[in-house]
Structures are given as C-alpha cells and as structure tokens.
Amino acid sequence: MNDALNQLQPYPFEKLRKLLAGAEHTQGLGHIALSIGEPKHASPEFVAQALRDNLAQMAVYPTTAGLPALREAIAHWCERRFGVPAGWLDAARHVLPVNGTREALFSFVQTVAQRGVDGLIVSPNPFYQIYEGAALLAGVQPHYLACLASHGFNPDFDAVPTQVWERCQILFLCSPGNPTGALIPLETLKRLISLADEHDFVIAADECYSELYFDEGTPPPGLLTACAELGRSDFKRCVVFHSLSKRSNLPGLRSGFVAGDADILKAFLLYRTYHGCAMPVQTQLASIAAWSDEAHVRANRDLYREKFDAVLNILSPVMDVQRPDGSFYLWPNVGGDDAAFCRELFEQQHVTVVPGSYLSRDAGGQNPGAGRVRMALVAPLAECIEGAQRIREFVTR
Ligand SMILES: Cc1ncc(COP(=O)(O)O)c(C=O)c1O
DSSP states (O other): OOGGGGGOOOOHHHHHHHHHTTOOOOTTOOOEEOOOOOOOSOOOHHHHHHHHHTGGGGGSOOOSSOOHHHHHHHHHHHHHHHOOOTTSSOHHHHEEEESSHHHHHHHHHHHHOOTTSOOEEEEEESOOHHHHHHHHHTTOEEEEEEBOGGGTTSBOGGGSOHHHHHHEEEEEEESSOTTTOOOOOHHHHHHHHHHHHHHTOEEEEEOTTTTOBSOTTOOOOOHHHHHHHHTOTTOTTEEEEEEHHHHTTOTTTOOEEEEEOHHHHHHHHHHHHHHTOOOOHHHHHHHHHHHTOOHHHHHHHHHHHHHHHHHHHHHTTTSBOOOOSBSSEEOOBOSSOHHHHHHHHHHHHOEEOEEGGGGSOOBTTBOTTTTBEEEETTSOHHHHHHHHHHHHHHHHO
16 A cells, blocks of 8 residues: 555545534524535536537547647636737647646646655645545645734744745745635735745746636736746746636536646646546537537626625624635634634534634644634535525624
C-alpha cells in the first residue's frame, strides 16, 4: 500500500457526519441542508439535448487532448471573458479539456510537483481539500496561508517569508474562494506573477466559481486577465482551472478545462495520456454548446442574486455575515465554537451547515476557519429563506 494514503485527512463531510451522529433534531421540522456545495439549479436543456444528439459517439475512443472544436470554443470563451487578446491562446497548445476541475487539480499536482527536493505546495487556508491531498500523494509538503477577515479573507502574500517562496513549487489560488467567496484583486495577481518569475514556481488558479458574481457590469478578473494586462502572451508559469459544474449547473457532466503555459500543459497532456482521463466525445460536444452560451449563465446568476438578497436580509441584522465577492457561499462569524454551533443548530432547527474549522488546518498556532461556518445557498429560494429564518431564530434565542 502507498503509505501516503495514511496522511490524507478525513473529508469534511465525514467529520460532519460524526459530529451529527446521534444528534436528535426537533420533531416536525423538515431537514434543510446548507452544507453541500452541489449546484441545484436546473441543468440547461440545450446541453442535455446536445448530449442526447451525440450519444452515438460512445462507439469511439476519445483522445486525451480533446476535439480541436472544444479547445477552440474554450479559447474563445477565455478571450471574451478575461480580455485575452485574440490569437494569444493557441487552442492546440494552451488549452486542455478535463473531467471537472477536481480530477484536474489532483492530476496537475502529480505532473508538476517534484519529490525529494524539500519543496512546498502553497495553499490558502481554508481551502478545497483536493489541494492538500494532491500534495500529500505527490510526496510534497503542503504549506498553508491563512485567509482571515482582517485581510479580506485572502492570504497576506506580503507576509510570506522568502524561504517559503523559494521552496514553493505550486501556489494554489482559489478566486472567488471556497468557502470565503473572496476575490483576489487583479493587482495582487500581477504581483504574484512577478513572485512566480522571481522564485520559479507555478501558479494554479482554481477559478471554478468565477461566473458566480453579483454585479453584471463587473465580472471578476482572473489570472488570465492579469496575464493579458501584463502583456504576458505566453502565460508562463500560469495555469487556470475552470468548470461547467457551477457556471452551467452541470456537476454531473464532469467537464472543465485548464488553460495557460504551453510547456506545462504539454507535460500535463503526457501525464494524462497515461492516467487515462480523456473526456467522452459526447461530453465534449455538449460542453461546446455550454461554453458558447452566456444567457443561461446570466439566468443562473439572477437566481443566486435573489437568494443572497433574501438570506442576507434575514441574517445580517443578527449575525456577522457579509455578501461575498462571488461563489454561492456565506462564511459568517458565529462568535464561538463552530462545531458546537453546527450541532446545536441541527438539533434545534434541523438545518445543516459546515463548521469552518473542518475546512481549514491548524497552522501557525491558529485555525483560520474556527468560529465560522459555511452555508451553501444552493437549495431553492424558499428553502434558503426558511433555512435563514430558522438560523435567525436559533441565534436570537
Ligand atoms: C474550490 C473548488 N474547486 C474545484 C471544485 C471541483 O469542481 P468540479 O470538479 O465539479 O469542477 C470544487 C467543487 O466543489 C470547489 O469547491
């Protein structure tokens, strides 16, 4: 057996199950889950139709590199969305389809991380659990940067010692973040690119929530925007991860992409060829349809905006909670033990949220998720409102 498997932490939902095991909830109240970050809005019918129309493609083996038409559709989406000048993203070299960002984040680390040289994989804290597991299974130590309210829920990159940057092999960014919803400002992204050049590390920007934002007039920038503004047409040391799961409510399609540095993507393609994770052709054809349409994405944002407005109306008078820059999460301060808050909330109101400390690691003498909980506003509007009212009753009692 691979010894590194023993280093993997229990998944937050496993810990949550244990926390709530045996908890008795108040009779009569139906359960409301604000715990799982699974999109619940309807998947677009035209994507389902594209999938149905192309089921005969099951008869062929897909290539790992994917269809040129898909890679081109993605490159054009990046140009439109992030202001990348036409022609910079060569679909054949700068774009690869992946089966959702989860597997891509994991396999990317296996491709880029170098064992046995005292390296680090640097990650925000709290963070998406895969960054850590990928580092541990690649034999490289994870290093955590606290995302605190005092710093806008982003890491204080200026406070990172030079020795950490020197050992850094991959810097994970998550913007908008899970669970904080914080956006990394464009100027910070540009500064991180110059640090990557200075210390020779790769920036892996997980932007799977980039399309869930509130102001239609100001879509959040991403790492590709920073490259565009810096004139960095080779995207050196920069790779972005995007997904249809949240953008298009297609978590079961398993479709996303990576884009950026052509040399890194060439190595990633080689790794993936052996790993065996080519995207089925019918999924690729359905994905082309999804990346080529924005109307359904705007409608999706409208639904989230409505839910955030309603829930914040109920909760902000009684809790320390802010509207995030993006994503579908709230990350309120519960002013005490987050696990006890979750258990008591479940018992008294039959509402499930995730303790913030389960999404973060103790590092530097603190757990930056302690005292907070994550609420995912994925359920229908009425259920989110009912959940918020019960939480309000719980905290004001
Ligand atoms: C921050 C973050 N990255 C990546 C993923 C993986 O998403 P998918 O594999 O569906 O693209 C998730 C899913 O919840 C996430 O929260």
